[in-house]
Amino acid sequence: MSTSISVVGTGYLGVTHAACMAELGHEVIAYDVDASKIDALAEGVLPFFEPELEGLVRRHTATGRLRFTTSVAEVAERADVHFICVGTPQQPDGLGADTSHVESAVLALLGHLTRPSLIVGKSTVPVGTADRLNRLVERWAPPGVSVEVAWNPEFLREGHAVRDTLAPERVVLGVSSQEAGKVLLLVYDAFVVDDIPLLVTDLPTAELIKSAANAFLATKITFANVMAELCEASGADVVTLADALGFDSRIGRSFLGAGIGFGGGCLPKDVRALAATAGELGVDTLATFLREVDAANTHRREAVVEAAVSQCGGTVTGTRIACLGAAFKPGTDDVRDSPALDVAARLQLRGADAVVYDPEANQNAAHACPTLRFVETVDEAVDGAELVLLLTEWPELVALDPCALRPRVRSPRVLDGRNALNPERWRAAGWWYRAPGRPNI
Numbered sequence: 001m002s003t004s005i006s007v008v009g010t011g012y013l014g015v016t017h018a019a020c021m022a023e024l025g026h027e028v029i030a031y032d033v034d035a036s037k038i039d040a041l042a043e044g045v046l047p048f049f050e051p052e053l054e055g056l057v058r059r060h061t062a063t064g065r066l067r068f069t070t071s072v073a074e075v076a077e078r079a080d081v082h083f084i085c086v087g088t089p090q091q092p093d094g095l096g097a098d099t100s101h102v103e104s105a106v107l108a109l110l111g112h113l114t115r116p117s118l119i120v121g122k123s124t125v126p127v128g129t130a131d132r133l134n135r136l137v138e139r140w141a142p143p144g145v146s147v148e149v150a151w152n153p154e155f156l157r158e159g160h161a162v163r164d165t166l167a168p169e170r171v172v173l174g175v176s177s178q179e180a181g182k183v184l185l186l187v188y189d190a191f192v193v194d195d196i197p198l199l200v201t202d203l204p205t206a207e208l209i210k211s212a213a214n215a216f217l218a219t220k221i222t223f224a225n226v227m228a229e230l231c232e233a234s235g236a237d238v239v240t241l242a243d244a245l246g247f248d249s250r251i252g253r254s255f256l257g258a259g260i261g262f263g264g265g266c267l268p269k270d271v272r273a274l275a276a277t278a279g280e281l282g283v284d285t286l287a288t289f290l291r292e293v294d295a296a297n298t299h300r301r302e303a304v305v306e307a308a309v310s311q312c313g314g315t316v317t318g319t320r321i322a323c324l325g326a327a328f329k330p331g332t333d334d335v336r337d338s339p340a341l342d343v344a345a346r347l348q349l350r351g352a353d354a355v356v357y358d359p360e361a362n363q364n365a366a367h368a369c370p371t372l373r374f375v376e377t378v379d380e381a382v383d384g385a386e387l388v389l390l391l392t393e394w395p396e397l398v399a400l401d402p403c404a405l406r407p408r409v410r411s412p413r414v415l416d417g418r419n420a421l422n423p424e425r426w427r428a429a430g431w432w433y434r435a436p437g438r439p440n441i
């Protein structure tokens with residue numbers, strides 16, 4: 001059944017949710033304060049790279065099921081269910097999440113609502129946020145208009161956003177009334193038909209499920225990374241170790257990729273935000289545990305820089321290093337808290353002539369790190385290099401031909417910061433191959 005939906009905030013999450021809700025058959029209006037972004041989206045132009053999304057936005061602006069606006073009044077007039085998809089960045093002066101955009105969005109909406117409405121949070125927030133929003137609703141909802149807050153956390157990954165939204169592994173619905181649950185089940189009735197698990201729960205549990213999922217993923221990666229350090233100290237091989245652990249169905253192989261650590265706009269800030277919440281609520285064991293995960297993850301970046309320095313003979317001053325990858329992971333042009341870009345910047349600080357190539361993220365990376373040198377091709381990056389450093393495992397970089405690259409470099413040394421290359425293939429082509437947690441042959 002079709003529902004009138006609004007999506008507030010047109011970042012990765014908002015645009016994906018809006019286009020996918022239109023794909024499910026709903027009438028969707030997406031709102032943002034940024035007029036230039038809204039104009040571009042209305043023309044079917046995305047302000048970021050996300051596979052499949054631009055086509056979906058164009059399809060549904062054409063069907064008329066997806067519209068874009070900068071008018072909150074229009075949002076309130078057209079929709080009954082309002083999904084809040086604004087950012088919750090790390091606070092500038094602390095570890096916690098800044099929820100001020102969520103609060104402002106809800107307050108702006110409340111001023112214009114004229115009929116019964118459901119406000120559904122999708123942003124990742126500290127537990128207790130929905131409760132606080134309910135108090136804002138009690139205070140500021142127009143008299144006689146019934147408004148309720150629900151929470152429906154999002155689990156999509158950048159680079160897979162459309163597929164993750166249209167075929168999620170589970171849907172979590174945090175509600176405080178049966179009516180709100182019924183409205184959300186109608187929004188997601190296609191998933192009910194597809195037998196996708198739908199968990200209906202209370203507001204704090206729904207909020208916490210999302211934070212816990214990201215903290216768990218971050219912890220799993222970090223476990224692989226600290227094991228990589230132990231492998232280096234003992235001569236063991238972290239890739240074989242992860243493969244063996246991964247066959248255990250209780251563990252699973254995904255997110256056991258050791259290397260330069262996790263980054264992006266979500267995992268790092270969500271780990272810190274959960275640590276901050278745990279500290280505020282007096283759960284110090286969790287706060288300490290998560291701070292360790294964060295510190296161990298940041299340490300990976302410096303550890304890989306050290307490995308690069310050692311591979312270059314103890315100093316990188318004036319050494320030409322090809323840094324392949326700048327995005328925080330493949331499939332995106334996002335460089336927020338990117339370990340790849342951080343490693344390149346740290347090498348430059350050590351005096352290296354770091355040359356960076358990324359298939360999609362050069363522009364964002366140059367904006368974030370204007371002093372680094374960016375080039376348009378792998379060949380330009382590796383020409384004359386004394387070390388090739390793989391920092392983001394884009395398929396085109398993983399598939400590089402080591403035989404073809406060899407004549408271009410000054411020294412055939414490669415440091416595989418993502419454990420993504422085939423060591424035998426590179427060694428057979430005459431390269432001196434190193435990777436975190438793998439034995440030096």
Ligand code: UGA
Pocket residue numbers: 124154155156157158159214217221254255256257258259260261262263264265266267328329330
């Ligand atoms: C993450 C979660 O995976 C999503 O479920 C969640 O919805 C999203 O955050 C969010 O909160 O919005 P995303 O930030 O797109 O998604 O990135 P991930 O695919 O989780 O990767 C995060 C980082 O971990 C990347 O830097 C990646 O390179 C790194 N990683 C991942 C590893 O270092 N090793 C691995 O084995 C896997």
